[in-house]
Amino acid sequence: MNVLDQVITEKFSAYHGDCIEVIKGIPDNSIHYSVFSPPFESLYVYSNSPRDFGNCASSEDFHIQFKYLIDELYRVIMPGRLLSFHCMNLPTSKQNHGYIGIRDFRGELIREFEEAGWIFHSEVCIWKDPVTAMQRTKALGLLHKQLCKDSCMSRQGIPDYLVTMRKPGENPERVEGLLDYYVGDEVTQFSTDKTRRSIEIWQRYASPVWMDINQSNTLQKESARENDDERHICPLQLDVIERALQLWSNPNDIVLSPFMGIGSEGYKSLEMDRRFVGIELKKSYYDVAVDNLRRAVSKVICKSLF
Secondary structure, X not given: OOOOEEEEOOOEEEEEOOHHHHHOOOOOOXXXXXXXXXXXXXXXXXXXXXXXXXXXXXXXXXXXXXXXXXXXXXXXXEEEEEEEEEEEOEEOOHHHHOOOOEEOHHHHHHHHHHHOOOEEXXXXXXXXXXXXXXXXXXXXXXXXXXXXXXXXXXXXXXXXXXXXXXXXXXXXOOOOOOOOXXXXXXXXXXXXXXXXXXXXXXXXXXXXXXXOOOOOOOOOOHHHOOOOOOOOOOOOOHHHHHHHHHHHOOOOOEEEEOOOOOOHHHHHHHHOOOEEEEEEOOHHHHHHHHHHHHHHHHHHHHHHHO
């Protein structure tokens, strides 16, 4: 296992290194679940490293590199168990593509997982505020003045997706039991009967569109930012991670994130009594992630004491 640094504890293992090289050291069929947000090709630049997926010279190069990871993930996930990745479709530009439009990045990733043997299990569309997107990106299609000028160039905002793939085979450790609490931004009164409450929560989670994810509920991120090598950092919302872990993992399961970032998936996994394996290439993110993972462990210990 080729790593630059590592922290290994009873509850989590964090590795600073190239995710493909590190995963090669993980035993076959040993991971219960994986949830992560991969780089969106070169949409965001995270570091200057040539190993960084976000620094691929072209879309073709990105997908060639990503397929190596898909194969390794297939090897380490247990049969019948799941993997969820967060993504969005990508805007095109005249400068890079010759036209303004949207690319089906989500579909490209799904097809690559299927080609590697994964089963397309499910997906959910996650609502995003188009006003916030307009203010952040200044996208032509979201501007009201463009609607007035020529609405044929106006478009809706681009949502997030949580896509879930399943490895074929018989699941040796079932994920079973009632849903006992609800994760989401809406205030909802559920039944006091345990079974009925679980049904009501499931009916909300089973919706193909999640409208109540708190977009700002992320780990604090400013301390991971460096000045000279990136334009943006986008940690996955904690609500999304928690719902996924509720649905598709058991307590004490091992959860993997090959793009650990500042540790969002690990923080929630540890908070929910799962174990965690995370890999991060960028040193500043890795250091913040380790601090966040340790903070989650301490939080759980304090909670158990009181």
